[in-house]
Amino acid sequence: MQLLSTGWGTFLLGSVGRVNTFTFKYPFFRKFSSLPPAERERVLQGWASSPLPSIRQMFKALKSITAWAFYSKLNEHGENVAWKAIGYAGAAPEVRNRTEADFNQRRPLGDNHIDAKEAGVRLKSILANKGFSVVEEIDSFRAQSESLGYRKNEGDIHVECDVVIVGSGSGGGVMAAALAKQGFKVVVLEKGEYFAAQDVSSLEGPGMVNMLEKMGCLATDDGGVSLIAGKTVGGGTAINWCVSFKTPENVRNEWVNDHGLDMFSSERYDLALQAVWDRLSVQPDVDKHNLQNTVLQEGCKKLGLHYGTLQRNSPSDHYCGWCSYGCPTGKKQSTAQTWLVDAVDTGNAVVLSNCNAEHVFHDSSPYSKKDRKAQGVAATIGNGPNRIFIKANATVVSCGALMTPVLLLRSGFTNPNIGKYLRLHPASTTWGYFPEGTGPEGKAYEGGIMTVYSPVALRKPTEYGGLLETGVFHPAVFAAFHPWRSGADGKERLLRHGRTSHITIVTRDKGFGTVKIDKERDAVFNYSISAYDEESLLAGMVQSLRVFIAAGAVEVGTHQLDGERFNVEGASTSDIEAYLARVKRRGAKESSIQMASAHQLGSCRMGTSPATSAVDPKGEMWEAEGLFVGDGSVLPTSSGVNPMVTIQSIAYCTADSVVQYLRKYQV
Structure with a gap:
């Protein structure tokens, strides 16, 4: 940022983005703030498409932090100046309608x-x-x-x-x-x-600052993967999206056969699974799928893809889209x-x-x-x-x-295995736009966050692959993760925020990273997605885009930094296939895509020998x-x-x- 406040620094940073800010008129080198808006945008666009991964990472960080700060900032009335323009209500209905009697109820602990x-x-x-x-x-x-x-x-x-x-x-x-x-x-x-239910603000700014590690800004050392982890009473269970899977049989078998952990084939573990299932009141019913989950279900149905209803540790009427920042109803267990x-x-x-x-x-x-x-x-x-x-x-x-x-x-x-074998379930997201009057009714951020899933069809269920699930994006996170091509482009995306549906591809990673401490004893997280896992992620992205198209989206896209928006209306089959080929060609490396992890696992893994x-x-x-x-650090592999x-x-x-x-x- 200091370099951008000087003419020479702006010239150098513009050059690495393949943009020339030099002028033959005095002053020959202009600081960033002196450039016309169109030239500033060209510099940022150059960073986003730079051949240097470090420059692309810099762009990602700058774009994400700036966008998040703008759309999460609250005025003296607890509102954001942009919310009215984009049709966003702000806090959850339960918070907006909260009474003093609600606030004074006894807290569970x-x-x-x-x-x-x-x-x-x-x-x-x-x-x-x-x-x-x-x-x-x-x-x-x-x-x-x-x-x-x-x-x-x-x-x-x-x-x-x-x-x-x-x-x-x-x-x-x-x-x-x-x-x-x-x-x-x-x-x-x-x-x-x-934060008990009556203490939850449900707003992105206070929620992330108060309930997430590093106020939601935690990332791998190179900034490639955003790390979402709870920092509140209840930990990750206070901010997650209710999805409840028992340990898959193929994973249990792998832990027994490859890691020698007989517990995972035992009646003892079966009883533990059932005890947890019962205490969390996990159940399979959903009274109503929201916009995003209906899109995922209908798209899969039309394509003949397997899909299912997710079991959750919340009742069937838990229609809360704000649970990322604590559950304002207390229904999430x-x-x-x-x-x-x-x-x-x-x-x-x-x-x-x-x-x-x-x-x-x-x-x-x-x-x-x-x-x-x-x-x-x-x-x-x-x-x-x-x-x-x-x-x-x-x-x-x-x-x-x-x-x-x-x-x-x-x-x-x-022990050298402390901090080794960090798995992240690396995830990225695709999107489809459904204008009012098309597709399911409602807003994308309302209702049950995750209620439908579909396996990525690239590999057998017993292999390392991935899942298609939905994820909620309120305005600040939406702006931070969505691509940015210009000021006008960014504003138009936010105007469509409520009707933009998302599918998140969660990858079962075969590769792994590390957790270390540096000389100052600060945490350092290193992770690079492996070629095998990148292939899984890309396959999921392509599959999810097909789902959106089948479900009737008029425009689709990814969280790749290039920001291409593909207009489905009038597109031929060959046009669609050419677009999907471009998505695969761009790849899913951390420096070229918005990647996140909400499931961190395996960094102090369980085993039968201190050597492993x-x-x-x-x-x-x-x-x-x-x-x-x-x-989760004791899991032998990703689940x-x-x-x-x-x-x-x-x-x-x-x-x-x-x-x-x-x-x-x-x-």
Whole structure:
């Protein structure tokens, strides 16, 4: 950005986009803001089509951040100046119609959720009154705390309990409930905040800032893949789209045959799947498909493609298109509505929000069968400087496949499989435009977000392939992900926002990336889509475009940076095939397409040897006794379907291992 404020910098950056901003009139080199609008657009267009991947990535980042900021910015009335022009209502109907009585209803976690930052000095007495042992200092932590440079603060808190769980999402929530029900005292730490249904704004700006990692701006190191991960009580289950798949049989067989994990062919795992299914109230019915899902269903039907209705952890009348930012009705059965409620209702568990875990304490022990033994964790309260130190007989890390390896690496664990084998289910999206009076009724962002799916027909179901599903795009995310060719083009796309239907291709990736920390101990996520997975993604894109055309879209396109909009009306079969060939030719590399991941998996995978995995079949770290991992990072490979039920089922089994460990080693 600084370069663009100078004439020379603008000339150089224009040149890499193959645009010449030099003029023979003084001043010969003009800064970006001095260029006429048409020339500025040419510079940006040049970046989007640059032969240099780094320049295309720069364009993606600049376009996405700028567009998102403009369409998510709120005025003093809680509205955006563009919403009226594009026909967007803003908040969900349940939020717009919310009363004071609604807001004052009891929240599901009651007073067993404690905002540690807000509680301040009262936190000690609150925890003590709930039966937790609050002590002056934990002697066994002293040496490690000093080596980490932790300074003593007057507001530091020291607690002892049976189990500390870092993370409140799919894995952490399940394990909290299972362990608390067995009578163990459990502290759940969550670095985000708690939003019950009546606290949800349903707006893109506040929702992403408050409920997503890095305010929704998390990405791989080169910016190629946007990483969507929850940072709130409930984790990813608070912001996901309800889709519930049991672990596919072919995936279970692969984990047994290729990874030696017999648990996945056992009755124990069957029972875990059913327990999760029942607690989440998963059911197969949908009262009404929305615009997008009707388009997917009808297009598949006309093409003779297999399709099905998705099972969801919400009732059949859950017609909410705003669940990306928390469910304003409370009908979605996140862990904050289910497992965490079960945990705190026992009287044995508390959920502490605004607690960011920094370090897992561990030390050698003559009584340990492994090199180390976990002792507990240290977490910063809010933005610091105060910390909470928790000594526990068992420690569970459930930060998700992005952040669990980061915490373990920062804590000094060295197994080379920590952070390896990161799978992302890389996804991209295609779109079809249905003017008012054509196609199904309604707005694309209203109604159940995902209720229909179709497998990508490229490969056999037992192979690594993909799924066609729908995804919701409210204005800011729509503008951030859709291609941009000019100011006029961008505005026209937004004017069509409500009637633009989307299909997202979710790829079961065979390739993998890594999670590491740099010299400053910051997280670094590396991922490049493999040729095999790119082929799957492209096949899904082409298939989805055919679905749109069959369903009657008048215009279709992709999220490839070129931004081509194909007019279906009047197009011949050869015209359509030529367009689809252009889509395939452009490819689906991260630098040439908007790519995202909502399912991060496998970065601390389960296995039968420390040479190939980070945790053993019980979910315990190979390096440390009493340290368990309970989240998507333990999956041996990508699941190929929305992984919530699989993650929770594995965590359910791991919780049983923790119970056995505590009963055997509890002092």
